[in-house]
Amino acid sequence: MRLLPKRRSGATMTIVPDRPLLPTESLTATVTLDEQLDDVTDARIEIGYLNTYKYEWAPATGSGIATGNTYSSPGGYRDTTDFVHVIDEPLVFAGGTLMAGTYSATLRLPSWSPGSSFAVDWVARLKVDRKGKDPEAEATFTVLTPAPDPLPTKTRFVEHESALASSIDFAITLDALAYRAGTVVKGTISVTPGEPVTKSAKADVRFLRQQVSHPLERRPSPRIEWFSRPQVVVAEDLALQQGVTTEIPFELTVPADADPTTEAVHNSIEWWVVATITYAGMTGAIEKARREIVVFTG
Numbered sequence: 001m002r003l004l005p006k007r008r009s010g011a012t013m014t015i016v017p018d019r020p021l022l023p024t025e026s027l028t029a030t031v032t033l034d035e036q037l038d039d040v041t042d043a044r045i046e047i048g049y050l051n052t053y054k055y056e057w058a059p060a061t062g063s064g065i066a067t068g069n070t071y072s073s074p075g076g077y078r079d080t081t082d083f084v085h086v087i088d089e090p091l092v093f094a095g096g097t098l099m100a101g102t103y104s105a106t107l108r109l110p111s112w113s114p115g116s117s118f119a120v121d122w123v124a125r126l127k128v129d130r131k132g133k134d135p136e137a138e139a140t141f142t143v144l145t146p147a148p149d150p151l152p153t154k155t156r157f158v159e160h161e162s163a164l165a166s167s168i169d170f171a172i173t174l175d176a177l178a179y180r181a182g183t184v185v186k187g188t189i190s191v192t193p194g195e196p197v198t199k200s201a202k203a204d205v206r207f208l209r210q211q212v213s214h215p216l217e218r219r220p221s222p223r224i225e226w227f228s229r230p231q232v233v234v235a236e237d238l239a240l241q242q243g244v245t246t247e248i249p250f251e252l253t254v255p256a257d258a259d260p261t262t263e264a265v266h267n268s269i270e271w272w273v274v275a276t277i278t279y280a281g282m283t284g285a286i287e288k289a290r291r292e293i294v295v296f297t298g
């Protein structure tokens with residue numbers, strides 16, 4: 001006689017409201033069990049998010065790439081995804097039996113909930129502890145990131161990132177420091193050469209999105225992952241002069257699908273406006289600076 005595998009108990013889950021949610025809003029998750037479950041020791045509906053991040057799985061070794069008088073080889077980096085529990089509500093059962101039927105839980109998102117992004121996928125799911133296979137039921141939803149309150153009045157500014165670090169003094173002035181995805185950033189690049197300039201220059205701007213790794217238990221990836229949106233040229237044939245400040249206005253649209261500035265348990269997402277000055281006849285970024293901004297979706 002051939003034994004057939006035991007069928008996993010059927011369960012489905014729905015979420016209302018069926019729309020993106022803001023932190024502090026509540027959702028109601030409803031799960032329907034097709035048949036009763038026996039030998040149950042715990043049952044609950046929980047919400048949380050799948051956090052995708054990088055970590056270092058192989059530390060640098062003592063041989064490999066020469067750096068001064070020592071040798072080192074870079075470690076290995078991996079992407080992984082962990083479920084981060086946020087909040088749950090237990091389901092009522094008796095005598096180890098969770099009866100077939102419909103169960104609901106209304107759960108409130110914390111004020112610190114990170115916004116949905118490539119690094120954060122929110123989910124509500126049924127969690128059952130028992131002997132045998134557990135039923136599977138889950139539903140995904142979107143969490144928006146609201147505008148910061150209060151709005152920021154100061155953000156980080158990084159100047160002189162290029163090899164020729166002393167030839168230009170930079171300033172990047174913006175009309176705001178927080179922007180909703182899909183809106184326009186207006187600003188001014190101010191550049192003051194500290195040395196004689198013999199070549200014409202070109203100015204461009206772009207967005208830089210960075211992923212910063214800070215896992216709770218694994219070794220953080222020391223490499224910051226970044227994604228650069230296409231550069232937009234805002235001025236050409238600039239005749240820069242030593243000691244003279246040139247101001248270059250620009251407009252740059254935050255992508256409508258931009259992931260929000262956010263901090264999850266294992267990583268963070270940062271956004272910057274990057275300004276670059278390139279001299280004629282020379283390749284690569286000759287001078288570069290960047291100003292941090294906050295991107296929100298709510």
